[in-house]
Amino acid sequence: MSSSDPDRAALEARLGHNFANRRLLELALTHRSLSQAGKGSYERLEFLGDRVLGLLVADMLLTRFPKEPEGHLSRRLNALVRQETLAKVARGLELGGEIRFGTSEEAEGGDNPAILADVCEALIAAIYRDAGLEAASKFVTARWEPLLDDNQTPPRDAKSGLQEWTMARGLGLPQYEEVARSGPDHAPVFTVRVSVPGYGAEEAEGKAKRQAEQTAAGNMLRRLQKEHENE
Structure with missing residues (x-):
């Protein structure tokens, strides 16, 4: 994946972020089935991205719903960071075709909701480590604010x-x-x-x-x- 790769440029355009450290982008898109070949995988970035996403969405909720009690905010947060929501965001970004798998995983491809969710979180972490919290916030806000607009009442537990x-x-x-x-x-x-x-x-x-x-x-x-x- 070279810096002049048109596919990479198209992906970065969809993400709204140009990576200074392209290794972060590569890691975020690499499944663990390739890690045994010494290439690393998205798992460590996913661990960080889960926390970054939770922080940013929680802050968005406090701003958007200043009068709601903690219980309602928690239900909103859980709905916004769950696997299904992350997979939906990942599909909107067309990430499935960007994920790199080992031969044993290629048949499954990039339409597995769990994998899509993990990659989405890994990309959030990659953006955060590449350019800081403001860049990660810009990415999350662009994708999660419309989800807030779609759900004006707290989701039911x-x-x-x-x-x-x-x-x-x-x-x-x-x-x-x-x-x-x-x-x-x-x-x-x-x-x-x-x-x-x-x-x-x-x-x-x-x-x-x-x-x-x-x-x-x-x-x-x-x-x-x-x-x-x-x-």
Whole structure:
């Protein structure tokens, strides 16, 4: 990826940032399946990008919603930094085709939501390390402010919504179980299963157990509501 590469120039135009240190951009787009070849990967940058994104979005929320209580702000924050939102931003930037994989991962490609989310966070960290917090803030603001405009009311907590649904039908409390943990020690990925008696189970991944529980609960609630939409 040379500095005169037209593909790189097009990517930087989409990102709204020209890298002084192109190695950061390369790392942010390199999957761990290539790291064994001594090329490094996006994992360490993703670790930093998760924190930078959380800081910037939290600050945006305090400014945009000055009268909301902490609980509402937390629900907004969780929705804005979850995997699905990050993957959506990554797809808007057409990042899937930019990710470099090892041969064993090429078939999966760049449409895996978890990978897209990780790369998006890694790019935020890369911009931060390349040009500082102001540059990272410019990138995040441009992509996340429209998401704030789309959600004027705090998103509903998925676990609470699922519990209300099951209790209203005499099904008892949903049951949550951690079924797997993967990834490096500094950035584990949790897989959680939620089950409802008589309605099976749903699984989801997250960088924190609570995040995985919320995503699994949301998946389960959407399925149950669809199955019973005519009630």
